[in-house]
Amino acid sequence: xxxxxKIARANIQKLRAYSSARDEFSGNEGVFLDANESPYGxxxxxxxxxxxELKSVLANLKQVQPEQxxxxxxxxxxIDLLFRIFCEPVKDRALTxxxxxxxYDVSAEINAVxxxxxxxxxxxxxxxxxxxxxxxxQRLKLVFICSPNNPTGNLISIxxxxxxxxxxxxxxxxxxxYIDFSSGKSWVESxxxxxxxxxxxxxxxxxxxxxxxxGFAFGNPSVIELMNRVKPPYNVSSxxxxxxxxxxxxxxxxxxxxxxxxxxxxxLKGKLLELKSVVSVYPSEANFLLVEFVDGQSIYKxxxxxxxxxxxxxxxxxNGIRITVGTPAENDLLLSELIKIEDEESTVY
Ligand SMILES: *Cc1c(COP(=O)(O)O)cnc(C)c1O
Numbered sequence: 187x188x189x190x191x192k193i194a195r196a197n198i199q200k201l202r203a204y205s206s207a208r209d210e211f212s213g214n215e216g217v218f219l220d221a222n223e224s225p226y227g228x229x230x231x232x233x234x235x236x237x238x239e240l241k242s243v244l245a246n247l248k249q250v251q252p253e254q255x256x257x258x259x260x261x262x263x264x265i266d267l268l269f270r271i272f273c274e275p276v277k278d279r280a281l282t283x284x285x286x287x288x289x290y291d292v293s294a295e296i297n298a299v300x301x302x303x304x305x306x307x308x309x310x311x312x313x314x315x316x317x318x319x320x321x322x323x324q325r326l327k328l329v330f331i332c333s334p335n336n337p338t339g340n341l342i343s344i345x346x347x348x349x350x351x352x353x354x355x356x357x358x359x360x361x362x363x364y365i366d367f368s369s370g371k372s373w374v375e376s377x378x379x380x381x382x383x384x385x386x387x388x389x390x391x392x393x394x395x396x397x398x399x400x401g402f403a404f405g406n407p408s409v410i411e412l413m414n415r416v417k418p419p420y421n422v423s424s425x426x427x428x429x430x431x432x433x434x435x436x437x438x439x440x441x442x443x444x445x446x447x448x449x450x451x452x453x454l455k456g457k458l459l460e461l462k463s464v465v466s467v468y469p470s471e472a473n474f475l476l477v478e479f480v481d482g483q484s485i486y487k488x489x490x491x492x493x494x495x496x497x498x499x500x501x502x503x504x505n506g507i508r509i510t511v512g513t514p515a516e517n518d519l520l521l522s523e524l525i526k527i528e529d530e531e532s533t534v535y
Pocket of ligand 1: 261336396
C-alpha cells in the first residue's frame, strides 16, 4: 500500500483545518450565538460544512463509506484541490491523455504545475507503453484519466487503468462525469483495491443539476481527509446540498431521463450519418456525439448564426464538433438546420 501522506505537499500535511464552534456541537436544536449569523430569515445559518446528510445518502447509493466521499462546488473544485494538495508549484507535474477535458489544463496552469500530455491512440485509448515510461518520473504526482472521455466519448480500457494504478507512485484520478450514460462499470467499485485511486463524479450531467454546482470525489479516507482540510469550510451552500438531496431522492425520473437521452443518442447518430456533410460519428458512451464533418469550421459558423450552439473541437479532432444530445425536438431542429446548410452550400458537399 502506498503511503499517501508522503505524496502530499509538506505544508498541506502540516495544515490544520479551519474549525468552527459548530464542530464541537452537533445537533440542529439550540441557541446559536457562535457564528455572528443573523437570527432572522430562512437562509441565515451557515450550511453544514461536512454535508453529512448528503454524504450518508451518497454512501448508501454508491456503496462506500462517508469517509470515502468529498463533496465539492462541482467536481471542478475537486480537480483544483488535488493540484493544490499534491503538486508543489513549479516543481511537480501531472499527466493527461489528449484530447481531453480542458479543466485539467486550466487548473494545472493556475497552480503552476507542468502538465505532461500523451496523445490518445487511434481508438482514443491510452498508449500504455508510453504512459508507463512517463509515470516513473518521481516529480509526477497526478494522472487524470477521463472515462468516458470528453470530447471523444469512449471508455478507457480497464486493463490500462489497472496497470497505471498498480504501477504509479502517485494518484490516478478517474473522471467519471459521464458514467451514468455508459455501459461501463464505475471505478468506485475498485476503491478498496487501490489506495491511490480517486474517482470523480458530478450532479451536473445525468443528474441534471449543472446550475447547482455539486460534484464528488471518492477515494481513500486519507486523501479525502486532506481534501476536506483544504477546501473552503462552507464550499457547498445549503440550497445546493438540498437540491442534490432532492435530485438523488428521485431515482425514477433519473432513470427515465437517462434512457430517453440514450435512445435519442442512437437516433441522432443514425440521422447524422445520413447527411452528406458528415464524415463519421464516433462511438459514444456519453450524452454527446463527436462528429467529424467534411468542413467542421463552416458548419460550426453556420449553426451559430442559426442560434444552434455546439462545441467546436476542430483544434482537438480534425473537423470535429461535439454535439450534446438534447430533447427530441432540439435534436430535430439541429438536423433540419444542418440539411438547410447543406442545401445552401451545395457546392461544398
Ligand atoms: C462536465 C464535466 C465535469 C463536471 O464538472 P462540474 O464542475 O461538476 O460541473 C467534470 N469532468 C468532465 C470530464 C466533464 O466533462
